[in-house]
Amino acid sequence: xxxxxxxxxxxxxAEGNPLTVKCTYSVxxxxxxxxxxxxxxxxxxxxxxxxxxxxxxxxxxxxxxxFNKSQTSFHLKKPSALVSDSALYFCAxxxxxxxxxxxxxxxxxxxxxxxx
Amino acid sequence: xxxxxxxxxxxxxEMGQEVTxxxxxxxxxxxxxxxxxxMMRGLELLIYFNNNVPIDDSGMPEDRFSAxxxxxxxxxxxxxxxxxxxxxxxxxxxxxxxGGRAGELFFGEGSRLTVL
Numbered sequence: 001x002x003x004x005x006x007x008x009x010x011x012x013x014a015e016g017n018p019l020t021v022k023c024t025y026s027v028x029x030x031x032x033x034x035x036x037x038x039x040x041x042x043x044x045x046x047x048x049x050x051x052x053x054x055x056x057x058x059x060x061x062x063x064x065x066x067f068n069k070s071q072t073s074f075h076l077k078k079p080s081a082l083v084s085d086s087a088l089y090f091c092a093x094x095x096x097x098x099x100x101x102x103x104x105x106x107x108x109x110x111x112x113x114x115x116x
Numbered sequence: 117x118x119x120x121x122x123x124x125x126x127x128x129x130e131m132g133q134e135v136t137x138x139x140x141x142x143x144x145x146x147x148x149x150x151x152x153x154x155m156m157r158g159l160e161l162l163i164y165f166n167n168n169v170p171i172d173d174s175g176m177p178e179d180r181f182s183a184x185x186x187x188x189x190x191x192x193x194x195x196x197x198x199x200x201x202x203x204x205x206x207x208x209x210x211x212x213x214x215g216g217r218a219g220e221l222f223f224g225e226g227s228r229l230t231v232l
Contacts, residue, residue, distance in 0.1 A: 034219055043120070043207055043223030044159075090159065094219045102147040102211045102218050103172060106159045 002027045002093045004074075006107040013081045014115050021076040021110045023091030032094035033074040034104060035065055039087045047089075050074060061085070081114045088112075118142075120224035122208050128230045134196040137227045140189055141210030149221065150183055150193050151207040159207075165191065166213075198231045205229070 003026045013019045025031055032051050036044040048059025055067045065076045076089060088109045095103040121140040129135055141148050150162040163173040168185045176183070180199070185191040195202055205228050209221040 046220050103164050108158045
């Protein structure tokens with residue numbers, strides 16, 4: 001069964017410093033991995049995804065994620081954090097029914113707090 | 117594009133009452149999802165429709181919950197009778213479907229339900 005794990009409930013970083021939000025995955029077959037962000041009192045927003053190709057995926061708002069097959073990880077990164085990046089971040093994996101599917105399983109979320 | 121539209125945004129009701137949550141997906145999207153978010157359980161997929169047909173309802177908690185999608189532009193999630201433990205934020209999301217954009221979900225702003 002497909003699953004993702006986000007080992008950190010919260011990540012604190014100073015504005016201007018690089019940030020990393022961790023995600024590990026467990027899948028049978030090829031992984032389809034996603035990052036979403038949720039701002040307070042809002043729905044989730046798609047940030048980026050990995051399906052195949054380059055291990056470094058670039059997404060919205062300057063975020064990127066590195067796919068590492070040997071470590072089964074898909075960490076979200078940004079070179080320089082902004083206070084406005086403070087939000088709840090979710091890693092997700094697409095469920096494989098053996099055919100086409102849109103079903104995602106989300107991790108527990110990591111709260112990113114960027115201090116000015 | 118108006119995005120995914122959910123109503124009501126907030127609902128407060130008493131235990132035992134029927135609750136109906138509504139969702140209008142983005143035009144042209146053929147997948148629709150209902151998620152529930154709580155502090156304790158995180159983000160849970162309740163049901164997933166593809167081309168108006170329920171594909172996976174394994175996340176529906178019990179018989180008190182039901183969901184319908186009578187056409188491509190409207191879906192409802194009904195709870196009857198409601199219980200305090202149903203208090204949560206319910207999100208509707210839609211997706212363009214399979215292919216290159218599979219897994220890219222567009223979330224509504226959510227319906228915050230409080231059952232007293």
